Every structure is written in C-alpha cells, then in structure tokens.
Amino acid sequence: MRVLVNAGPWLAVPPPGYGGIENVVATLVPALRERGVHVVLASVASSTLQVDELISAYDDGQFAELQKPYNQVMGIAHAHQAMVAAALRAREDIDLVHDHLEVVGPAVLSALGGPPVLHTLHWDLRKHPAFYGAFPPSIAVNGVSESQLARAPAALRSVSLGAVHLATPLAAYDLRVERGGHLVVMGRICRLKGQHVAARICQKLGLPLVLAGPVSGRNSQDELDVVIHDPHHPLHGHPDVRYHLDHVTPHLDGELVRWVGAVGGQDRDHLYGSARAALFPIQWDEPGGTAVVEALALGVPAVGLRRGCLPEIIEHGRTGFLADTEDELAEWLLRVDELDPEECRSEARRRFTPSVMAAGYLELYERVMAEAAPQVRRTPEGAR
Ligand code: UDP
Numbered sequence: 328m329r330v331l332v333n334a335g336p337w338l339a340v341p342p343p344g345y346g347g348i349e350n351v352v353a354t355l356v357p358a359l360r361e362r363g364v365h366v367v368l369a370s371v372a373s374s375t376l377q378v379d380e381l382i383s384a385y386d387d388g389q390f391a392e393l394q395k396p397y398n399q400v401m402g403i404a405h406a407h408q409a410m411v412a413a414a415l416r417a418r419e420d421i422d423l424v425h426d427h428l429e430v431v432g433p434a435v436l437s438a439l440g441g442p443p444v445l446h447t448l449h450w451d452l453r454k455h456p457a458f459y460g461a462f463p464p465s466i467a468v469n470g471v472s473e474s475q476l477a478r479a480p481a482a483l484r485s486v487s488l489g490a491v492h493l494a495t496p497l498a499a500y501d502l503r504v505e506r507g508g509h510l511v512v513m514g515r516i517c518r519l520k521g522q523h524v525a526a527r528i529c530q531k532l533g534l535p536l537v538l539a540g541p542v543s544g545r546n547s548q549d550e551l552d553v554v555i556h557d558p559h560h561p562l563h564g565h566p567d568v569r570y571h572l573d574h575v576t577p578h579l580d581g582e583l584v585r586w587v588g589a590v591g592g593q594d595r596d597h598l599y600g601s602a603r604a605a606l607f608p609i610q611w612d613e614p615g616g617t618a619v620v621e622a623l624a625l626g627v628p629a630v631g632l633r634r635g636c637l638p639e640i641i642e643h644g645r646t647g648f649l650a651d652t653e654d655e656l657a658e659w660l661l662r663v664d665e666l667d668p669e670e671c672r673s674e675a676r677r678r679f680t681p682s683v684m685a686a687g688y689l690e691l692y693e694r695v696m697a698e699a700a701p702q703v704r705r706t707p708e709g710a711r
Contacts, residue, residue, distance in 0.1 A: 330424070335428040335429075340353050349370075425688070426466075437466050448614075449614060452479040489691075498623075498624035498672075505601060513539050522574075527653075528660065627668070628646060629671075
C-alpha cells in the first residue's frame, strides 16, 4: 500500500519541540512502515523522519509565520497543498492520501478528484462552522476522540469513520525517570490549556509547578521578549502573548511556579517523566490530548478537568483524577501519590502505542479504499 501522508507546512516531522500534529505523524509513520506501507510524506524539507519519499514546498517549518495577520499568511498552506496536488496529478501510484492539513487539505483534495482521502480531524470541531457544516462528501474523516466527534456538525459526522485515539512511542518502551517533586503542565501556553488555573492552585497549595510550552510559537523568554519589547512586532498583541503576560507571568516566582519555555526530546521526557503528576486544567473540550497519553506512558498520573477527551483517556482513581471544579482539582492534586505509576504505564501499553494507532488507521485505510474503489480507482493503462 502506498500512502501519501500530508503533515502540512507548519513544522518539521518530528517537530523540534512543541508540535501536536507533527508528533502524531512522527508516531504513526514508523508503525505504518513496519507493516509494509510505502509512505510518501508531504512536509517541509527539514523533516528528518525516516520515510520512503519526502515532498515539500518549504525548506523549514512555517509555524512562527502563522501567527501573523491572515492576509500575510493565507498563501502558506495553499502553496504547500498546491505542491501536494501537483504531486498527485503527476503520479498514479498513490493508493490513499492521509491528510492532516486543517481545512485547506480537504478543500483542495476534494476538488482534485485524485486518490481516496482520509482526513484526520485534530481540532475542536466548532471551528470553521461554514466549512464543516457543508463538508465535501467525497472526503472520509476520522476524529481523535469520541467526544470530539460527538460535537461535530452533521455534515462531518455523516462522513466520519469514527475515532482513532492518539498514541506515543513512549508507550512502547519503558522509560524510567527518577521521580521529582514537581507537577507539570506540558502544552502550548494559552488560555485553553489553563496554565493560569494550575499556577493559582499550586501557589495556594504550595506545590512546585513547571509550565513547559511555547507562547505563540516563541520557545523561550528571550524569544518572547523580542515580541514584547517591539510594539510593531506582528505578534505584539497576540492573545497568547497577552495571556502569558497578564495571567501567567504574575504567578512566575522563580521558585514554586516556573515557565521553562518549550522543551523537546530527552529534556522533555526527563522533565515530564520525573513529575509527580501532569495537570490538565483545560478550559476547552480538548479533542485528542497527546500530552495526556504521554504522561501515562511515562508512569505519570494525569489530573484534569472532566471535559473533552479527558474522561476517555484517564480512568478516575486508577490512572489519574477527574474534577468538575477548580477546588475539586486542588483536592485531587493532594492525593496523586495514591496512584500507581505502573497502572498508568500498563494502560498506555494497552491503548496508546504506535502499533495500536497504526492498526486503527490501517483498518480505516482499507475501508476508505474499498468504498472509493468503484469511482476513483484508475483503469490500468491499456485496459478497457
Ligand atoms: N510539547 C513539547 N514541548 C513542550 C510542550 C509540548 O514537546 O514544551 C508536546 C507535547 O509533549 C505533546 C504536544 O507537544 O506531544 C502537544 O500536543 P497536545 O495534543 O497535547 O496539544 P495541542 O496539539 O492542542 O497543542
């Protein structure tokens, strides 16, 4: 089977640090190739993931550009997707496109009429109501959790093949890091992820908290300072920058609550794996939660608010705690040491390995190809 996996132009695969979708692709592709799938990856040229072929429109990730005004950045995804469309027009050997590029992916691919497409929805599906409300019926989709799909508009649900949960390579090997005393929020610094709630609770309880993640694509205080000190910088008034300044920075005391910027690779695994618990005080319906499955894989209990995909991933009282209010969250945080790290690890090994995710996707690929067969399979040259 020959699959074009479209990761989009935003970040290299694997991503150098933060990178939700690129991490998913970096987790899935090796497991697909182990099963004999030939993978053509559409990404940026700096991607280092082992694939059979790499195609790209950009040398490097464009994520930092994405934060600029729309009229300056609207061409980025389109240039990438035009490159994908040209590649698909130029060759006839792709059996399926597995697309991860928000909106532009399905919009272009449905007009192209090329190989069958499975588009994975990684987002909150209340976004883009006009597009999702009249989704192209020729594109099959899947979600990353049942709760995400339950909130989808009818047009999307009608082409949905169900949910495939996210996964992490950490679930497939047994990384053991000595436990420290800190709690962690691992994710983009933005209101949706609720870092201010975590900081408020930890300061009240006197618990050390580390916040890790980029602010609007900026990976460190130095990078962020450039934005803050230049009133003409395109990100100067960005909501995530404002959020960090107004709601996170006041809690950063250098001792109990620290922001360490974005962390990647072994640094991330070490910081995360040594935490007493991972916090998810989410202020939205988190669709997939890679950071949640990563915590479990590292034997770190996950404690969060009961919304979005969290109840599908966390088993209350075994692999973490789910709370309905901020006060309740604080109470559960005091009890995290009652949870057994081995229960977290074994749940991750059972449900969130790359191999489980690849099996889920291969099943969907087969379904999409079988359903598309009469319309789009090309007649071999010379045949009647
Ligand atoms: N992440 C990272 N470094 C950071 C913060 C986050 O590597 O400093 C990773 C995190 O481990 C996870 C991904 O970025 O793999 C975030 O994915 P998630 O689905 O949790 O959040 P979202 O896609 O909504 O940002």
